[in-house]
Amino acid sequence: MVAERDAIRDYVSRVTGGRPVRWLDARISKGDFDGRDWTLEIFDVPHREHRALHSRLWPLNRRVWQELHQSLTLVFHTPEETTRLYVWVRQERPSGLLDSVSPRTFVSPPGSLTGFCLRCHQQRTLRSEGAGHRCASCGNEQQTNGLWVASLQ
Numbered sequence: 001m002v003a004e005r006d007a008i009r010d011y012v013s014r015v016t017g018g019r020p021v022r023w024l025d026a027r028i029s030k031g032d033f034d035g036r037d038w039t040l041e042i043f044d045v046p047h048r049e050h051r052a053l054h055s056r057l058w059p060l061n062r063r064v065w066q067e068l069h070q071s072l073t074l075v076f077h078t079p080e081e082t083t084r085l086y087v088w089v090r091q092e093r094p095s096g097l098l099d100s101v102s103p104r105t106f107v108s109p110p111g112s113l114t115g116f117c118l119r120c121h122q123q124r125t126l127r128s129e130g131a132g133h134r135c136a137s138c139g140n141e142q143q144t145n146g147l148w149v150a151s152l153q
């Protein structure tokens with residue numbers, strides 16, 4: 001699940017043109033509320049772009065509901081608000097697998113391999129193992145075959 005959350009955050013950052021994106025944490029809000037765990041904060045988005053981005057990201061909300069049975073909440077912060085309250089998001093890279101691992105070359109996967117690795121971003125590198133999957137290329141273990149994340153690319 002952690003890897004999928006990283007992949008979702010990474011995807012949203014790409015869709016929004018590289019804006020800082022974070023899962024809500026204690027540095028952003030101390031309040032507790034229903035849905036807190038699945039709230040994604042998107043920074044440096046001017047008001048005029050909010051509606052268009054909401055529409056653009058709606059298919060993602062639907063997929064997250066279908067695949068993970070979670071209701072994704074998107075919160076936009078204007079550049080002014082980001083400067084005033086969250087300036088650190090512009091400097092710090094988000095932590096997570098996707099930020100530290102670069103894709104490797106992996107030649108001719110055997111036919112028994114499937115899926116999409118959420119860490120090294122390669123297709124057909126997963127082998128079923130126990131209740132989950134393990135990537136033959138980078139060794140990442142993940143719960144799902146990752147294909148729904150790949151379909152977001």
Ligand SMILES: [Zn+2]
Nearest residue numbers: 117120135138
């Ligand atoms: Zn991998």
